[in-house]
Amino acid sequence: MCKLLEIxxxxxxxxxxxxxxxNINMDVGYKEIIGIVGESGSGKTTLIRTIINLLxxxxxxxxxDIIFEDKNIRKYNKEAWRKLRNNEIAMIFQNPGAYLNPIIKIGKQFVESIRNHRDISKAEAIIQAKAILEKMHLDDSDRIMNAYPFQLSGGMKQRVAIAMALAMKPKLILADEPTSALDVKTQAQIVNELISLRNNFDTSIIIVTHNIGVAAYMSDRIIVMNQGEIVENDTKKEVITQPKMEYTKQLLAAIPELKGF
Ligand SMILES: Nc1ncnc2c1ncn2[C@@H]1O[C@H](COP(=O)(O)OP(=O)(O)O)[C@@H](O)[C@H]1O
Ligand SMILES: [Mg+2]
Incomplete structure (x- = not known):
């Protein structure tokens, strides 16, 4: 078994x-970070949501077919999908507000999320939640646990969301434009934290970004999509230095300055 995911x-x-x-074909190796780029409407979100069956x-x-660890997950029933989403594949969205409940404190949401997939006491879950928040450089974890989402900045909320995803120790993280709503400095911090996830926990990551600069910075491999098709799929070095498609050259030419990296 050499691939984590095969499409x-x-x-x-x-x-x-x-x-x-x-007619998309692609795969994701263990510990691999893949950046998917392409202009708006090229099908990036649809691809990610198909992988996790949230269309x-x-x-x-x-x-x-979508094969995850040699199992055809397209054939999974609801219960099998629930387990897969709770334990193996996590998704991070552009707007973390979308899955944080605005009227429940972060700590309560985090503890419930941990206890949904692990049979541990509330006290143990609190200890775990705080440890993971600190790993995501949310140092004052007591304050974060006691905060409502609106009391946190966008970057902090995205860190909380990543921490919650991380708590289940997923093998694969799917991130759809996770930094687009953040300022450049916070963007760079989150990107660096995603890289350290892979380095410390061996998590594979597929990150969708409209910014080919972000993809170039963090990915091992870059996939370029255009009108629902993969037009480029190679190591980052190849794609950056020898793009095959005119379309990729245009994306590279339009690269925003990588401030903060
Ligand atoms: N829920 C939907 N219903 C109908 N068409 C959709 C829906 N979501 C996306 N599309 C269409 O599918 C295409 C790909 O969209 P999307 O996957 O969101 O692209 P991207 O994430 O690259 O911007 C677009 O033409 C978009 O209009
Ligand atoms: Mg999208």
Whole structure:
């Protein structure tokens, strides 16, 4: 077994839109970070959401298989998916507010999330939650645990969200534009924290970003998508120094200055 995830001939469509993911083949190795770039509407979010089976009801997987650790997860039932999402594959969204409950303190949400997938006492869960928050450089973990989401900055909320994902020790993290809503300095910090996740916990990461600079900084391999297809899939060095497609050259030319990196 050398690949963590394999996607084979995947085609996905939305009602009235036609195929927005077209015959995609890709794989993710253990401990590998893959950056997916491409302009808005190229199908990046659809691809990520298909992997974790969180597509809109108006969508249909027309064909293809998704193999995670040698198991065809496309054939999983609801219960198997729940387990997979709780234990093996985590997703981080652009806006962490989307999954933090605004009226419940962070600590309570975090402890509930840990106890949902691990049979431990509340006291133990609190200790674990605080330790993970500190790993994410949220040093005053007592204050964070006692805060409501609105009392934290965007960067802090995203760190909390990553900490909550991390608590389940996933093998794969899917991150859809996790830093786009943050200022440049915080963006760089979060990116560095994702890299250290891989280095310390062997987590594989697929990160979708519209910023090819971020992808170049943190990925081992870069995939470029255009109109639902993979037009480039190679080591970062190859893609940056010898892009095959005119489209990739344009993305590279438009690279924003990498302030903060
Ligand atoms: N829920 C949906 N219903 C119908 N069409 C959608 C839906 N979500 C995305 N699309 C369409 O699918 C295409 C790919 O979108 P998306 O995966 O969000 O791209 P990206 O993340 O690269 O911006 C776009 O043309 C978009 O309009
Ligand atoms: Mg998107």
């Amino acid at each position: 084979k001939s995947l085609t996905v469509r939305y009602d009235g839109e036609g195929d927005v993911i077209k 809109a009801p108006s969508s249909e997987v027309v064909s293809g």
